[in-house]
Amino acid sequence: MNEKISKAVIARLPKYYRILVDLQDKGVKRVSSKELSAILKSTASQVRQDFNNFGGFGQQGYGYNVDELLNQIQRILGLGSSYKTIIIGSGNIGQALANYKGFSNGGFKLEAMFDLNPKIVGLKVNDVKVLDYSELPAYLEANEVDIAYLAVNEQNAQEVTNVLLKGGVKGIWNFTPVDLEVTGDTVIENVHLIDSLYIMSYYLKGEAR
Amino acid sequence: MNEKISKAVIARLPKYYRILVDLQDKGVKRVSSKELSAILKSTASQVRQDFNNFGGFGQQGYGYNVDELLNQIQRILGLGSSYKTIIIGSGNIGQALANYKGFSNGGFKLEAMFDLNPKIVGLKVNDVKVLDYSELPAYLEANEVDIAYLAVNEQNAQEVTNVLLKGGVKGIWNFTPVDLEVTGDTVIENVHLIDSLYIMSYYLKGEAR
Numbered sequence: 056m057n058e059k060i061s062k063a064v065i066a067r068l069p070k071y072y073r074i075l076v077d078l079q080d081k082g083v084k085r086v087s088s089k090e091l092s093a094i095l096k097s098t099a100s101q102v103r104q105d106f107n108n109f110g111g112f113g114q115q116g117y118g119y120n121v122d123e124l125l126n127q128i129q130r131i132l133g134l135g136s137s138y139k140t141i142i143i144g145s146g147n148i149g150q151a152l153a154n155y156k157g158f159s160n161g162g163f164k165l166e167a168m169f170d171l172n173p174k175i176v177g178l179k180v181n182d183v184k185v186l187d188y189s190e191l192p193a194y195l196e197a198n199e200v201d202i203a204y205l206a207v208n209e210q211n212a213q214e215v216t217n218v219l220l221k222g223g224v225k226g227i228w229n230f231t232p233v234d235l236e237v238t239g240d241t242v243i244e245n246v247h248l249i250d251s252l253y254i255m256s257y258y259l260k261g262e263a264r
Numbered sequence: 265m266n267e268k269i270s271k272a273v274i275a276r277l278p279k280y281y282r283i284l285v286d287l288q289d290k291g292v293k294r295v296s297s298k299e300l301s302a303i304l305k306s307t308a309s310q311v312r313q314d315f316n317n318f319g320g321f322g323q324q325g326y327g328y329n330v331d332e333l334l335n336q337i338q339r340i341l342g343l344g345s346s347y348k349t350i351i352i353g354s355g356n357i358g359q360a361l362a363n364y365k366g367f368s369n370g371g372f373k374l375e376a377m378f379d380l381n382p383k384i385v386g387l388k389v390n391d392v393k394v395l396d397y398s399e400l401p402a403y404l405e406a407n408e409v410d411i412a413y414l415a416v417n418e419q420n421a422q423e424v425t426n427v428l429l430k431g432g433v434k435g436i437w438n439f440t441p442v443d444l445e446v447t448g449d450t451v452i453e454n455v456h457l458i459d460s461l462y463i464m465s466y467y468l469k470g471e472a473r
Contacts, residue, residue, distance in 0.1 A: 069459035133470030147360035226464050242467040250278035253341050255435050258451040261342030
């Protein structure tokens with residue numbers, strides 16, 4: 056891994072990506088760091104610094120070519136690849152993730168869903184069948200999986216994670232509040248929704264007022 | 265608002281908060297910036313800088329008193345307040361949010377849910393009844409609402425937002441991919457799940473490899 060690029064810079068790349076897709080859709084051909092920073096509510100100097108981490112893509116006095124910059128960020132993020140994904144835990148969150156079209160458009164292809172609950176096993180969500188959780192080890196033996204979306208109960212999170220790791224899953228998108236223990240270079244991406252509410256609290260009633 | 269504190273610092277406060285709650289639960293009485301930074305995968309100097317934005321809470325050679333630091337961060341974030349919340353759009357995501365116990369424990373009290381779909385209207389989710397969307401304006405006139413969780417279809421997002429703003433809602437937690445246009449000092453907090461997948465892509469197949 057390229058350890059030099061900070062997590063904060065990486066965390067901003069998806070925003071650049073979304074903004075550039077939007078500009079391209081609108082037929083915009085070039086954009087300055089100042090314009091980008093205004094959309095991002097950041098500063099022009101931060102935008103330039105962020106891109107300098109990857110060699111910088113702009114031209115002084117011209118700014119950035121939207122198509123080129125988009126291609127570069129797509130390449131850096133590894134988008135354009137195709138990912139095989141599965142969902143473990145097919146309750147409300149799991150089903151919401153299965154139904155979200157933006158993921159498959161982005162190359163994240165849902166191949167299977169799993170659940171423990173007999174009322175949920177056998178359902179079809181967005182054309183994908185929910186399998187019994189007991190079938191997971193055999194499924195992982197027969198199929199290569201890039202990313203598992205983990206939306207199980209808190210108390211089962213680590214145990215399921217161990218099964219996923221044993222089965223060779225490369226990344227876990229963790230919707231549980233558990234800090235998962237993983238081995239090797241498994242990639243974990245945590246979604247802590249409560250953090251987002253706390254930030255809202257800050258802007259509503261916290262020290263910001 | 266205190267404009268001096270950057271969004272990046274605010275974005276880290278919920279993590280500090282969660283870590284300190286965890287340390288307190290484990291009976292830990294004091295912690296150094298180095299120990300905090302190891303849990304956060306950050307640096308000790310960033311931890312100290314972050315707290316210096318609020319006057320700094322540590323003591324050289326001692327570190328931080330966990331209880332005190334937790335109280336300070338709670339105060340800064342405005343937690344301990346109680347928030348009245350409603351959910352607009354009571355499909356999979358709306359129901360998942362209604363069922364998540366961490367929110368009500370954090371002071372975010374769900375008072376009502378709304379939906380357009382006659383199959384969903386009338387359901388009870390976690391003891392809260394789903395009302396018909398047509399009742400929203402009257403509800404907002406009769407009840408003060410701090411935060412609306414917006415989980416409607418993309419095409420309805422802005423229209424519903426306009427109704428919420430007219431009804432005096434102070435904050436919108438936006439689960440739609442739409443960049444909402446708001447007036448005044450309404451607080452918007454966007455949850456862009458796809459960003460999180462893009463970051464995972466970077467660490468799986470992007471330039472990090």
